[in-house]
Amino acid sequence: QVQLVESGGGVVQPGTSLRLSCAASGFTFNTYGVQWVRQAPGKGLEWVAFISFQGSNQYYADSVKGRFSISRDDSKNTLYLQMNSLRAEDTAVYYCAKLRHSYDSSGFTIDYWGQGSPVTVSS
C-alpha cells in the first residue's frame, strides 16, 4: 500500500533553516509528481511546492518562493523540502502528497497524503 512518511520537523528560531524529508513506498515513485502542502495551526490547507516526475519542473507558492526548495532523490524514493530564512508564519504541519496521475498527465489531484511533520518557528 502507498505510504508517505515525513520527517525532519521541529522547533527552530526565525531566520534559520530546516530540511523536511518524505520517504515514499508502495508505488513507483519516479513516475509520479509529488508536492508539499501545509496547514497552520487551526487554519486551512495551503499548497507550498510541486516537483514533477524526474524533477524537471518545480513550482512554488509566492509565500515561499526564493526561500524554500523542493527536490527529490528517486534512487532513495524520497522527497525533500529545504526551508531557509524561516519565519513565524511558516509554522505549520507540512504534508507530503502524491499526485493521482503518473508522468506528465495534466492536473494536480492528490490521492495520498502523509501524516504530516510539524514545524514551529519561534524565538
Add this chain to the structure above:
Amino acid sequence: DIVMTQSPLSLPVTPGESASISCRSSQSLLYSNGNTYLDWYLQKPGQSPQLLIYLASNRASGVPDRFSGSGSGTDFTLKISRVEAEDVGVYYCMQALQTPITFGQGTRLEIK
C-alpha cells in the same frame, strides 16, 4: 491565482439527513482536454486530508456512494446523502488545474 470560495463554512446536520456544500472558483476549471479539475477532500479530526471526489464528479477508491460531486465551469457541489457520524470533519474543495494550487476555506460538518 484562482480563488476558491466555499459555503457554508459551518454545517450542522442531523444523522440520516443530507448535506450540501457549495464551491465556486474565480475562473473556469475546464481544461482543453475536457476534464474539469475540481477535487473534494475530507479532513477528519486529527487526520490528514483524504480524497473524496476528483474531476468534479468521480468518487475516489473506497469512498461510499453517499458522496457525490457535481457542477461545471466555476460552480460545484458536494452532496452527502444519509449523513453518518463518521462524516464529521472539514471538507475542502481544491482546484487542481494550475499552480498555485488553491483550496477553499473549508466547511466544518458537525452532527447535531
